[in-house]
Amino acid sequence: MGARRKQSMSDNGETHSQFELLKTKRFAPFFWTQFFGAFNDNIFKNSLMALLTFGVLSRAWEWPIGSSSVDNGAELATEVSLSAMNNLGAMLFILPFFLFSALAGQLADKYEKSSLIRYIKALEILIMALGALCFIYQQTWGLMLLLFLMGTQSTFFGPVKYSIIPQHLKSGELVGGNALVETGTFIAILIGTIAANIMSDWESGPALIGGTVIAVSVIGFLTCLKIPEGRAPSPDIKIRFNPIIETWHTIQFSRENKAVFLAIMGISWFWFLGAAYLTQIYEYTKIDLGGAPSVVMCLLSAFSIGIAAGSLLCERLSGHKIELGLVPLGSIGLTLFGLDLYFHTHPAPQNELIGLSAFLSDSTNYRVLFDFMMIGLSGGLYIVPLYAMVQERSDEAHRSRIIAAVNIMNALFMVVSAATGILLLGVMELSIPEFFMVLAIMNVAVAWFIYTVIPEFAMRFLIWVITHTMYRVTHVNLNKIPDQGACVLVCNHVSYMDALIIAGACRRPVRFVMFKPIYDLPVLNFIFRTGKTIPIHSKSSDPETYENAFMRISQELKDGEVVCIFPEGKLTQDGEIDEFKAGIEKIIQADPVPVVPMALKGLWGSFFSHKDSKALTGMPRRFWSRVELEASDPIAPNRVSAALLYDKVATLRSNRR
Incomplete structure (x- = not known):
């Protein structure tokens, strides 16, 4: 593993560890600002709900009525149910995302982002100061109103948060940066939830909670002062505030790029699932597991740790690039472990709720913990590449408005999630495990739709699986491939897997020029077609395919894409590099662009090479290979x-075939 790590570091001449970003001024202040914000939100919200639940805060709404009805003009107090208060609180927090997201996106595109963050964090201090007073003086309805203001603050922070990341991080750092943000957010949520429940149990809880939220908001403000400037991409746009019309316009921005819009739908679907699981986890624990609140905290911890682990794994599994192949992998996990919750959950036999120690003493419960952790891990693998994809492929001029569309859709899907829960659990009277099963099946349908409409996800998944199961690939100096603009890659041709290995290693999408009989191979043809591979044949055998290939190559280069060709024209028969054909000279004459020589090493002798017999025939020779791309x-x-x-590629390959 050490050799591979060292090799990966050499690609760009700098360390690729995502944790190194936490030492940089361009990322660390932003990370901690986001962390403390999420931490504070969850202390406030969970403390409010805990104090309401255990009667420390009154749920009474009081108003005077005539003395004829109540002696001496006494006031009548009507208590609102806890369920209604929970739903009201959720509605008040989410309502601003519908009202103000479009405006927030416009402001984030029009104004410098670090200054906007400072204004937003200053507003948080004011909100938390008022919240502290309401906690101390037990002003329930004041706290509920502040939930609306907190939602408003989060609404304005969201577009700035996700649009400033690609301004400060390089393309190869986007996955790692987003992974750290998601990890930090869910750890903050977990710690905030636990801290809120602990403080709520103390006699001096309301005062302690009030002091804590003020202190954390001040710390968050101080960290945001160090965030570097994030320039305004569209300073000339005219701000319009009309929630309905501008929300519609904002969503239309996101629809301009079909792949980006489907990624947004995928992100919102994750929040649909997440909201459904987290909403039902309390009742599921009580009814189906027979667990006390401490068991709820344990399951929430498993879920949050899973998301953190999955988010961090994205960087490792993706090779420091946006790897969309991880999204279907995450989808599969969300379905499998959701189904396992249904099949493994059995009615709790206890008459009394059990605590955490009793829950953990029963080995059968570890399966439930494992499922929640793996649902979280699968969610991390699923959502981080999607966020990075939206950031990278969005036009910078209105990236913040597209992020605002993400927030709008997330809020909408969470509302639909709540309605779905009411329908299936309340009206149709499904059990919670049955509800989890329905969610898992719905996830299959949603995934099938997304990956059918945008086959790039499925194509990248197949490439990822093939290149991570049959091959252990290291690469050297792939940073030589320009980050932008057209170029041509030339490489030796050893096996049918060459294009897949190169595609899996390069950060930029690559258009391959491929011998047509290889292009037509079953299964691989789906990958090649989806990846916009250009089939080519000899001029004498198929003149039309030959001419069309050069026309497409020229057009791709004019569009600024990366084109890869194998100048030998066929797979090597003896492991040595064959003569390079002059077609590369014809390509560069038509479109003068830089050419990057590359060499594949270690594939000769695999089942997909011609060693000893024709590729894909005879007894399998070697499925697993240690491969190097330089x-x-x-x-x-x-x-x-x-x-x-030819000389350059031969020198790179040296004696290793």
């Missing part, structure tokens, strides 16, 4: 020749 400095167009490129 690139060298780009060659200027005026120096390109087939002979020079």
Whole structure:
């Protein structure tokens, strides 16, 4: 593992560990600002609900009525049910996302972002100061009103938060940065929830909670002062506040790019699932597991730790690039472990609720803990690449408004999630495990729809599975491939897997030029077509395919894409590099772009190479291979020749086949 880590670090000449970002001024202040904000939100919300639940705060709404009805003009107090208060609190917090998200997106695109964050965090101090007074003087309805203001503050912070990340991080750092943000957020939620429940049990709880939320808001404000400037991408836009019209316009921004919009739908679907699980976890624990509140905290911890682990794994599994192949992997996990909760949950036999120690003493309960952790882990694998994809593929001029559309859709899906729960659990009277089963089946349907409409997800998943099960790939100097603009990659051709390995290693999408019989192979053809591979044949055998190939190559280069060709024209028969054809010279004459030589090492002798017998025939020779992909400095167009490129690739490959 050490060798691979060292190799990965050499790609860009700098460390790729996502945790290194926490030492940088361009990311660390933002991370801690987000962390303390999420921590404070959850202390406030969970403390309010806990104090209401245990009667410390009154749920009475009082008003005077005539003395004819009540002697001496006494006041009549009507208590609102705890369920109604919970639902009202959730509604008040989520309502601003519908009212103000469009406005928040416009402001984040129009104004410098670090200044906006400071104003938003200053507002948090004011809200928490008022909240502290309401906690101390037990003003329930004042606290409920402040929930609305907290939702408003979160609404304005969201578009700034996710649009400033790509301004301060490089493309290769986006996955790691988003993973850290998601990890920090869910850890903050967990710690905030636990702290709120502990403080709520103390006699001096309301005063302690009030002091804590003020202190944390001040710390968050101080950390945000160090956030670097985030320039305004669209300073000339005109701010319009019309919640209905502007919300519609904001959603239309997100629909301009079909892949981005489907990614937004995928993100919102995750929040649908997350809201459904977290809403029912309390009742599920009590009724189906026979567990006390301490068991709820244990399951919440497992879920949060799972999301943190899954988010951090994204960086490791993706090779420091936005790997959409992890999204279907996460989808599969969400379904499998959701179904397992249904099949494994049995009615609790206890008449009394059991505590955490008794719950953990029963080994059968570890399966439930494992399922919740793996649902969280699958969610982390699922959501981090989607957020990074939205950030990278959105037009910077209105990226914040697209992030605002994410918030709007998330809020809408969470409301629909609550309505679905009411319908299935209340009206149709399903049990909670049955509800979890329905969610798992619904996830299959949603995933099938998304991956059918945008097959890129499924294509990247197949590439990821193939290149991470049959091959252990290390790469050297892939940072030689330009981050932007057109270029041509040339590489030796050893096996049918060459294109998949290169596609899985490169950060930028690659358009491969491929011998048509290889392009037409079953299963692989789906990957090649989805990846916009360009089939080619010899001019004498298929002149139409030959000419169309060069036309498409030229168009891709004019569009600024990366094109990869195998100049040998066929797989090697003996493991050595065959003569490079002159087609590369024709390509560069038509479109003078840099050419990056690359060499694949370690594939000769695999089942997909021609060693000893024709590839894919005979007895399997070797399915697992240690493969290396190495690139060298780009060659200027005026120096390109087939002979020079042959020498460069041969030198890179050396004696390893």
